[in-house]
Every structure is written in structure tokens, then in C-alpha cells.
Amino acid sequence: MANILVVDDEMGIRELLSEILGDEGHAIQLAENAQQARDARAASTPDLVLLDIWMPDTDGVTLLKEWQRDGLLTMPVIMMSGHATIDTAVEATRIGALNFLEKPIALQKLLKAVQQGLSRAQEVVRAPAIAARPMMAAQVEESIVTGAAMFASTPQPAGISARVAGLPNGEGHGSNLSFDLPLREARDAFERMYFEHHLGREGGSMTRVAEKTGLERTHLYRKLKQLGVEPGKLAKKGQ
Template sequence: MANILVVDDEMGIRELLSEILGDEGHAITLAENAQQARDARAAGAPDLVLLDIWMPDTDGVTLLKEWQRDGLLTMPVIMMSGHATIDTAVEATRIGALNFLEKPIALQKLLKAVQQGLTRAQEVVRAPVIAPRPMLTPQPEESPLTASAMFSAQTPQSAIAPRMGGLPNGEGHGFNLSFDLPLREARDAFERMYFEHHLGREGGSMTRVAEKTGLERTHLYRKLKQLGVEPGKLAKKNG
């Protein structure tokens, strides 16, 4: 049995994780904000922390930085988010997060990540966790993978084959996706390639991309934010 701290501002998420992990025999402490998480950590280091990134008072990345600065990052931390960008996930792993889970979290992914975290905790015997940095192959012209595909141990890098080619001029359409990917991740990967293709062809113009894709601008902005696509960067790259 392990002591696991779950930090999330959504009551439904806290209750669900508590029920699942409790059924696995773990003792669960719940915190709905960063201050409650600080108090729980001050009472003693848990064996593992599941930490939400977006919270109303202090976000999870800031709290992670605090623990690292104060020498309190002595336990594995798994970050959770439903709409984090790849930059946020990279920053969290550099600070010391062990893993990243994208919401909604699949049961098997959750249990596997928790088991990996607890195994890491036993290996380091409460020593400060220094998470391995993600293996990024220098490919400056490629579009980013989803945060879950890049940082979740459950989705190997090889599952996503070389993606959209020729983004600057929009001529290339060759890409391959593994049919072994979960539907959500395969769909997100395709949609990212689709929108980056059109943004590249239209020089980052949201108006023209909205016309091309048949979406309202508001819906388009929301979709790009969800996928972690930044039109401004694409416009500069292709300018």
C-alpha cells in the first residue's frame, strides 16, 4: 500500500481517482488547491503525487517549482491536464515531474503510470526525483506531437510515424498514423496536422483558415488552443 496525494480542483476528478486508487489498496489524501497540497506535503512526504496543472489559486507547475526550490520534491510527481500545451509539459518534466497524463485519463494508463511512479520512489528511496528529459530528435520543421504522445510512457514515440510533409507550401500530404493508437490520440494527431497544413498554406491567416476549414473563427481559436497549435509561430516560420 502506498500513500498517494491527489491534487485537483475538480471534485469529480478527485473522487474518481480516490475510488480507483483506493480499490487498488492505496491510502489517498485529497487536496482541491495548491494550499491544501502544501499543507499535506508539510505533514509528510507522500509516496506519489498526482498534480493537476490548471488550478484557480496556484497552478501545478508553480507548485512543482516551489517544492523543487524548497527541497521538498522528494517524491515522484505525475502531472495531469486536459488542455496543457507541449511547452507546459516540457517545463514540468524539466522541473522534475516524472510523467504527464492527459485528461480524460484512461484507467490502464493511470494504473501503469502510478505503478511506474511507485517503482521509481522505491528505487531512489525518497531521494529527490530527477525525471529523465524527453528524447526529442532535432526536427525543427516538424509539428509537435500531442503532450500525451510525447511524455506518456504508454504511447511510444514510434507509434506516430513521420507526419505532414511540406507544411510551408502545403504541397506535401504524406503522413502515417499507427492504427494501434487510441482513437483520441490518433484523432488529435491528425487534426493537428490538418490545421498546421492550412495555417502554413494561408500564412497563419485565421480568417482564411476559417473559410478553408468551414469553422467559425471562435470555434477555430478554441480548437487550435486545445490542440496546442500556435498560429503566430507558424506564420513567422513560413513568412
């Protein structure tokens, strides 16, 4: 049994998470805003914190920064939000968040993230928590670089390299991502080649791609539509 602090300004979310995690045998403490979360952290150190990003008094990322600054980020923190951007999720991870869950949170994703968080807490007991946080950020950066390198060395469906480079009709150099693009365009380009890579490898199977990328199918469909990626065409080219 673990002591879990749930911080969310929505009563329905607090009650739902409390019920689910309570059924798993955990002791749940609830906070509806950042100040209550501060008080709870000052009173004792929870084994895990589920922290909403958007709250009326102080947002979750700011609270995370406070705990990190004051040496209080000694427990795994999982961020939650239904409106956060990728930039926000990456920033929270750099500060020290262990994971990020998008609302509405699927039951299996919640339980898996909580289990991973509690397992990580046991692993880092023997090492200073402050040393683990920079390593976590470094791992995020390394995974992005490694992913780009893997993409560059893997044969891709025609047309991807040109779009990633931001040049028409195959005028780009290989699959290099142009750093001259504005941040949003560069991020969209990387996400586009990331999903096209997985769709090509999985023959266009949305089920397998959802499993590989860790996204719900509905979220995956929305993301592909937003990026202008057509799974059907990639499936044909991968055959």
C-alpha cells in the same frame, strides 16, 4: 500499499481517483487546491502525487517549482490536465514531473502511470532526488534529438521532407527541421513528421500507431486532423 496525494480542484475528479486507487489498495489523501497540497506535503512525504495543472489559487506547475526550489520534490509527481499544451507538459517534465496524463484519464493509463511512478520512487531512494531531475530533463531532450535522427535515416513517404523543411515541392535539404521557423510551426512540423513516420512504419494502422505513441485513438485522430496528416494516403504510400 502506497500513500498517494491527489490534488485537483474538481470534486468529481478527486472522488473518482480516490475510488479507483483505493480499490487498488492505496491510501489516498485529497487536496482541492495548492495550499491544501502544501499543508499535506509539510505534514508528511507521500509516495506519489497526482497534481492538476489548472487550479484557482496556484497552478500545478508553479507549485511544482516551489517544491523543487525548496528541496521538497522528493517524491514522483504525475501532472494532470485537460487543457494543457505540449509546452506546459515539457516544462513540467523539465522541472521534475515524472509523467503527464491528459483528462479524461483512461483507467489503464492511470494505473500504469501510478505503477511506474511508485517503481521509480523505489529506484531513486538510493540516489539523491535532486540529481535525478536534471537527468530526466536531459533524457527528454535526448529522446527528441534521437527521434529526429532516426527519422532522418529512415526512408519516408514522398513530400514529408519538403513540409518539414518548410519549403515547397521538395526544395528542402533532406528531412532537416528548419530552426528559422516560429516555435509553434517548428513544433507542428516535428509532430507531423513524427506521426507520419509511425504511420508509414505501421502501414497506416491507427491501432498500432496509438499503441506506439501512447495516445488514445480519439486523441490520435484529433491530433492528426489538427496537423493535416491523412492516414489513408500514408497507408497507400507505405505499401
